[in-house]
Amino acid sequence: MDFSKSVIPAHLLGDRGSNLVVINPGSANVRIGLAQQDAPFSIPHCIARHTTGANQSPKRNVQDQNLNSQVTTAQHVEREKAYDIIASLLKIPFLDEEVVNNSYPRKMGRVDVLSQQNSKKESMLAWTDVFQKSSSSSLASESPSHKHETSESPDLQEGGSTEKPQTSESKYREYICGEEAMRISPTEPYCLRRPIRRGHLNISQHYSTQQVLEDLQAIWDWILVEKLHIPHSERNMYSALIVVPETFDNREIKEILSIVLRDLRFSSAVVHQEGLAAVFGNGLSTACVVNIGAQVTSVICVEDGVALPHTQITLRFGGEDVSRCLLWTQRHHQTWPPIRTDALAKPIDLLMLNRLKESYCQIYEGEVEAVGVVHSYEDGLPPGSHKTRLTALNVAPMGLFYPTLLVPDVYPPPPRSWFKDYEDMLEDTWHIDFPRRTDISDGLYPGISNPLQMWDNYSYPSNQQKKxxxxxxxEAITKSILSTGRIDLQRKLFCSMQLIGGVALTTGLISAMEERVLHAIPSNEAIDTVEVLQSRTNPSFVAWRGGAILGVIDYGRDAWIHREDWIQNGIHIAGGRKYKDSYYLQAQPMCYINS
Known part of the structure; x- marks a missing residue:
């Protein structure tokens, strides 16, 4: 049973959740849904726009492709060293060992993947039909109660045809969002854009601020209309709760709020932090949240419902890097078919690699191999299938512990020169006296006469540094937890690690993480036990679920920003209501959950 349903009364979930949209933006996917839904829609966070002057091919099929995409010699050497270290730990052959002639018996490791899952993941992707459909032939939109995490499934059938209509009235679609955008043939006059990359707005000399914000608005508006069936005329009846990544800066958060309130026309909005929302999503009050996303991994500690900003650490790698490493591993072992697979320049290849990773990659000692189907998507040709032996399937996910294997700097974060916003939105917000809710009895605050008393001695670092x-x-988890400085809290956090994100579903990752974190703790620390807590909600969207819980409980009404106030005043120093960052959320929701 969904944890939130055991915490939130049914009438609250139905009444408040029916007009609350929860948005959790990520670098590769955005999770959006009504708070009353069991699961959000998870949509690839990208948009492909038709390029004008269509007589010529677009200069770039992918807006930020080939950005430092060549692996240097030094990086290649470091990658091979990391492979050999991992091979020693997993008891598999090193890179330079000859195994083709079976000089010793090869053991086939377990691959515990359901055949149904394999058949789904191995289904061939079809090129997207880039021409507008007539109203009579358009596909019906999906229901908001859709519980799957993928979208655009009607176009994924094997053998789908994408031949161009032979009529003079055919018109290109102005823009295409989500997975369909990633399945556009490189020969078509479209340019793919990713408005968020490596945990930040993807602003660069090739991708202006205005373009990034316009693309974000277009993607989210498309999801609201096509997936949630919320037209513009009804937006004033809905509120939005935004679950932002820890990597976002103040200006990024303000731009997101402007999109939601000014452009998407929600009546009100509130912002919560992803790590803290994940804790609420699993019904915890204290945990070390390890969020392994597609392009960024973040670690942050939460104590009694309060995120500790000085414990935050950001790592510049994620699930997509593991997928690219899987391709490199297969090519090195010469098991990959002779096809041109390019995860950076061809998004459809990245989709295929992600599916192979999800189906086959896992962490076990010994050789882990499987027979899988690889697809080729050559320019101007129909997709092809290639049955092949996949080997060393336990190496790529181990790159999370040895990041030089992943070569994460191939896709560096956007430049930070854009962020020259010195306004401190967090100033003087954590000690504001929030009104006590009259509908909650004193019995729900056991031992706490004033839920805000824990804040009295809490200091805030004026210039927050994101590590x-x-x-x-x-090492990142150990460094984050030890930075708390208190042995009692450190022991509790090491036994309360929470692993979230799509990569958290990798078989064998939890035990590998527990073992390596234990070894990473310095010998002079009096800590001898580590544990990853079992997630009560699907790790892929537990932060979204936590945001839904926070929104439905509606514990801090003054934190909500109304559309009129935002448009007229925005957020500025010494001016009335200010954005209240969830580093310093009140403790009332924890009291509700624990009561």
Whole structure:
């Protein structure tokens, strides 16, 4: 049973959740849904726009492709060293060992994947039909109660045809969002854009601020209309709760709020932090949240419902890097078919690699191999299928602990020169006296006469620094927890690690993480036990679910920003209502959950 349903009374979930849209933006996917839904829609966070002057091919099929995409010699050497270290740990052959002649017996490791799942993941992707459909032939939109995490499924059938209509009235679609955008043939006059990359707005000399914000608005508006069936005329009846990544800066958060309130026309909005929302999503009050996303991994500690900003560490790698590493591993072992697979320049290849990773990659000792189907998507040709043996399937996910294997700097974060916003939106917000809810009895606050008393001695670092390291996952977790400085809290956090994100579903990752975190703790620390807590909600969208819980409980009404106030005043120093960052959320929701 969904944890939120055991916490939130049914009438609250139905009444408040029916007009609350929860938005959790990520670098590769955006999760959007009504709070009353069991699961959000998870849509690839990209848009392909038709390029004008269509007589010529677009200069770029992907807006930010080939950005430092060549692996240097030094990086290649470091990658091979990391492979050999992992091979020693997993007891598999090193890179330079000859295994073709079966000089020793090869053991086939377990691949515990359901055949149904394999058949789904191995289904061939079809090129997207880029021409407008007549109203009579358009496909019906999906129901908001859709519980799957993927979208655009009607176009995924094997052998789908994408031949161009032979009529003079055929018109290109102005823009295409989500997975369909990733399945557009490179020969078509479209340019793919990703408005968020590596945990930040993807602003660069090739991708202006205005373009990024316009693309974000277009993607979210398309999802609201096509998936949630919320037209513009009814937006004033809905509120939005935005679950933002820890990597976002103040200006990014303000731009997102402007899109939601000014452009998408929601009546009100509130912002919560992703790590803290994940804690609420699993019904916890204290945890070390390890969020392994597609392009960024973040670690942050939460104590008694309060995120500790000085414990935050950002790692510049994620699930897409594991997918690229899987391709490199297969090519090195010469098991990949002779096809031109390019995960950076051809988004459809990245989709295929992600599916192979989800189906086959897992962490086990010994050789892990499987027979899978690889697809080729050559320019101007129909997709092809290639049955092949996949080997060393346990190596790529180990790159999370040895990031030089992943070569994450192939796709560096956007430049930070855009962020020259010195306004401190967090100033003087955490000690504001929020009104006590009259509908909650004193019995729900056991031992706390004033839920805000815990804030009295809490200091706030005026210039918050977001740490970014090139260390592995185990070292990052250890560094984050030890930075709390209190042995009692450290022991509790090491036994309350929460693993979220799509990569968290990798078989064997939890035990590998526990073992390596234990070894990463310095010998002079009096800690001898580590544990990853079992997630009560699907790790892929637990932060979204936590945001829905926070919104339905509606514990801090003054934190909500109304559309009129935002458009007229925005957020500025010494001016009335200010954005209240969820680093310093009140403790009332935890009291509700624990009561």
């Amino acid at each position: 970014e390291d090139n260390i592995g996952l185990a």
